[in-house]
Every structure is written in C-alpha cells, then in structure tokens.
Amino acid sequence: MPLIGFGTYSFPNDRKTTELAIHNALKMGYRHFDTAKIYGSEAAMGKALNEAILGRQIEREDIFLTSKLWGSDHHDPVSALKRTLENVGMEYLDMYLVHWPVKLKPWVNYAVPNEDDFENLDFESTWAGMEKCLEMGLCRCIGVSNFSSKKIEWLLEFGSTPPLVNQVEMHPMWRQGKLRETCGDHKIHVSAYSPLGGPGNAWGSTAVVDHPIIKSIALKHKTTPPQVALQWGLSKGSSVIVKSFNQERMKENIGSFDLKLDYEDIFEIEKLEEVKIMRGEFLVNETTSPYKTIEDLWDDEI
Known part of the structure; x- marks a missing residue:
C-alpha cells in the first residue's frame, strides 16, 4: 500500500473538480486513492482512474x-x-474497510444519522460478510476504520481473517500511542x-500546522x-491520507518524503498537547445507539 494516499472526501463534492484533482494527483505520483460510499466520490474517482488506465498513463x-x-450496508x-x-x-x-463500528437501517444513506436510524450492532455477521468479499475476490484486503484498541481485540476473538488496516485520525496532536x-502487536x-489536523474539514480542525x-x-x-x-x-x-485538491498543496504533501526528522524533533512533537477532532458525537445517543457516551464509542481512548 503506497504510504501517501489521496483522499477524495470534499464538501460540497463536485464531480468535475474531483475528477480533475485525481488526474493531477496521478501526474504528481499519487497511487493510493481513498474514497467511501458516504463521500459521494466513488463514481468521479472511478471515471478519472479509468480514463488514465484507458489512456495508458497507468x-x-x-x-x-x-x-x-x-x-x-452492514446487513x-x-x-x-x-x-x-x-x-x-x-x-x-x-482495500475494503468497515467505516465505523455502527449498524444503521438500510435506507440511511447520509452522514449524520437520526436517533431512530440505529440498529443493534451484530459485528460478527458484518465481519463474516467482509470475509466473504475477500473470498469472492471482490477485494484484496479487508480492514476497519475508527476502531479502538478494545474493539480491535474484540474483533480478533471471532474473526477468521484479521483486519490488515485500521484507518483512524492521527496527527502530531492526536498521536494514538496506545492504538499504534x-x-x-x-x-x-x-x-x-486528518494527518495535518484536518484544516478545512466540515467537522472541525485542530491547529497542528499552526x-x-x-x-x-x-x-x-x-x-x-x-x-x-x-x-x-x-x-x-x-x-x-491527505485531502487537498489545491495543486500547490498536493505537491507539498507528496514532497514530505524528502524530509527526515531527527530525534530532537520527535521528542518535541511527543510533548504537544493532544486534541481529537473527529469525536463521533453524531453516533452517540442514550436510546438507540450502542454507544451511550463518547467514552463508550472510543473505549476511553479519548
């Protein structure tokens, strides 16, 4: 898996803008492209990549x-x-990832569910379906996203195939020491x-780059x-996974390979205060969600 991925979440999501950004990203050397059903960018990304493949660029x-x-879609x-x-x-x-450890009703195709949109989480069945995707050759790897250490350990208890990836918020001000x-292990x-602290994110950001x-x-x-x-x-x-459609920032981001931090740099970063951006409040309620508090969702890793 290429170590710098190009994220395609944007709000609002404009198809032509996304397609152009992906064409530019390919020219700059990006080879890992990250999307999700809920981002609304799958079709735009597919069109741009297929154009590049048909044009023998890649x-x-x-x-x-x-x-x-x-x-x-956990069903x-x-x-x-x-x-x-x-x-x-x-x-x-x-790679196919479970976006969140949350099961919603089949019609909930929007990012912020209502209180009555939740269903009981049956993750053993969900993971069995993910393993079936792998067996059928629909994907080469399966993994999860937004899973705490405790939820990783829980999944390993019953999964026949372990997740190969856990995609989570991580940056110098949310370092994920325990989870890493x-x-x-x-x-x-x-x-x-959000490896830059999420500047421009619809759900907020923290001042990492400042x-x-x-x-x-x-x-x-x-x-x-x-x-x-x-x-x-x-x-x-x-x-x-970096998310910018600005060409100068795209070049800047992929240029980070050229930098090498020394021990003193890492030591200074490890002293920074920690602030989580994507807390997931929209998945927490006291009646229908499996998570009654933020601490339940993240198993006190917050």
Whole structure:
C-alpha cells in the first residue's frame, strides 16, 4: 500500500473538480486513492482512474484503491461492495474497510444519522460478510476504520481473517500511542486520516500546522509545517491520507518524503498537547445507539 494516499472526501463534492484533482494527483505520483460510499466520490474517482488506465498513463496494478462500508450496508457487505465496484468501474478493490463500528437501517444513506436510524450492532455477521468479499475476490484486503484498541481485540476473538488496516485520525496532536501499540502487536497497519489536523474539514480542525513547535521544526529543516506533520506520521510506520485538491498543496504533501526528522524533533512533537477532532458525537445517543457516551464509542481512548 503506497504510504501517501489521496483522499477524495470534499464538501460540497463536485464531480468535475474531483475528477480533475485525481488526474493531477496521478501526474504528481499519487497511487493510493481513498474514497467511501458516504463521500459521494466513488463514481468521479472511478471515471478519472479509468480514463488514465484507458489512456495508458497507468496500469490498474499500479494503483491502490480503498473504499468503505457504510453503516447502512452492514446487513450485506457483499452487495454493498458490488455496488461500489459498479460505481468505480473496477473488478476489485485493493482495500475494503468497515467505516465505523455502527449498524444503521438500510435506507440511511447520509452522514449524520437520526436517533431512530440505529440498529443493534451484530459485528460478527458484518465481519463474516467482509470475509466473504475477500473470498469472492471482490477485494484484496479487508480492514476497519475508527476502531479502538478494545474493539480491535474484540474483533480478533471471532474473526477468521484479521483486519490488515485500521484507518483512524492521527496527527502530531492526536498521536494514538496506545492504538499504534495494539495494532503493532497484531501486525495491523495504522493508516492516518486528518494527518495535518484536518484544516478545512466540515467537522472541525485542530491547529497542528499552526502550532509553534511544528513551525519551528519546519524552519529548522527549511521545509513546511504540513511536511513536518506528514513526515511525523510516516516516521511512525503509518500511511497518511491527505485531502487537498489545491495543486500547490498536493505537491507539498507528496514532497514530505524528502524530509527526515531527527530525534530532537520527535521528542518535541511527543510533548504537544493532544486534541481529537473527529469525536463521533453524531453516533452517540442514550436510546438507540450502542454507544451511550463518547467514552463508550472510543473505549476511553479519548
């Protein structure tokens, strides 16, 4: 899996803008493309990638394609993945992830569920469906997203196939120390979303790239704060999913490979206060959700 992924979530999502951004990303060397049913970008991403493949700019084997199972599709992951493959115009995904450990009613095709949209979580059945996707050759790997250490351990108790990836929020101000250790113990790769602290995210952001420590490290290395933040994630053995359609920022992000942080830099970053952006309040309620509090959702890893 390429260590820098190109995220395709944007709000509002404009198909032509997304297609152009993906064409530009390919020219710059991006090869990992991340989408999800709920992002609304599967079709645009598929169109751009297939145009590049038909134009002999790339081969299908050269790209790594990730999408995610939304909560309303926990009933039938196989059918959900087949619809995703129709959207992207591909025969298989490289990675298929469970987006959240939440099961929703089949018609909930929107990002923020209502209180009566939840169903009882039967994750053993969900994971069995994910394993079926793998057996059928619809994807090459399966994994999860937004799973705490406790939920990873729980999944490993009953899953025949362990998840290969856990995609979670991770950046210099939310470092996921415990989770990285748990995943490392089980050879599960941690992939970081919002690796810059989520500037421009609809759900909020934290001031990673504006933090004085990050800025001072950038000045020391004659580089930029975003490159410092991304290289920190890469230095921890994680992949990073960056989301910018701005060409200059896209070049800047992929240029983070050229930076090497030293021990003093890492030590200074480890002292930063920690702030989580994507807390998941929209998945918490006291009546129908399996999670009555934020602490329940993240198993006190917050």
